[in-house]
């Protein structure tokens with residue numbers, strides 16, 4: 001799909017991987033609606049790209065909030081062709097804590113609600129709009145990109161909720177691509193390794209060093225721009241569908 005004048009929604013677009021995706025899409029000529037809960041950061045992204053980026057305060061996990069955001073996007077830009085799900089939370093907590101007390105069920109549910117249900121929520125509403133587009137010369141109407149994590153496959157200690165949420169994202173990729181094939185809408189997922197975003201910058205050096213040690217090559221965290229560049233490639237390559245792509249420098253995470 002050609003990005004010039006295409007319209008995209010990027011959730012979590014006020015920070016980290018989402019922000020880098022906004023920058024990459026705008027650089028290729030797309031118009032972007034940033035959906036995020038962080039009003040200050042979201043408004044700043046829009047202000048940096050007048051006429052090309054709008055900000056909508058959207059809670060991805062809420063049906064009405066997402067529907068309002070999608071409607072505002074179509075009103076502002078006339079259509080919707082691309083949805084990139086980057087909004088997510090990364091809370092850690094062991095099934096039993098050091099006092100052998102069970103993880104509160106709410107903590108598990110919150111992670112599923114934002115990372116998994118939020119991703120489906122945006123995808124279903126975006127697909128409804130994409131289905132209205134005129135197909136391009138290759139029969140394409142839209143592209144959906146989810147963000148999982150390598151924790152979907154090798155989750156660490158304390159990542160039961162996070163890994164479950166991301167495993168769910170990987171799991172829904174193929175059936176969603178099958179559901180939407182007849183509309184010319186492709187669905188792919190990126191499973192990032194560890195990226196240098198505010199989510200990881202909050203982590204102490206003591207925790208960062210062993211993570212970098214598990215990366216094969218290059219021996220560093222991923223740069224958000226590398227994630228944004230893969231999103232552009234996925235949009236532009238019509239034959240890439242129903243796939244989960246690890247973007248991780250070859251990391252295979254150990255238990256800790």
Ligand SMILES: NC(=O)c1ccc[n+]([C@@H]2O[C@H](COP(=O)([O-])OP(=O)(O)OC[C@H]3O[C@@H](n4cnc5c(N)ncnc54)[C@H](O)[C@@H]3O)[C@@H](O)[C@H]2O)c1
Pocket residue numbers: 011012013014015016017018035036037038058059060061085086087088089090114115118147148149150191192193194195196197198199200
């Ligand atoms: N950074 C990493 O190393 C890494 C690795 C693997 C996967 N991921 C995943 O990539 C995605 C982006 O991560 P990041 O590192 O850029 O994080 P980040 O914290 O920098 O950005 C996440 C953004 O999502 C927003 N957000 C959170 N909950 C929301 C909600 N309910 N509705 C709307 N917006 C909401 C936040 O306000 C924030 O702006 C997440 O899904 C994360 O799980 C990140």
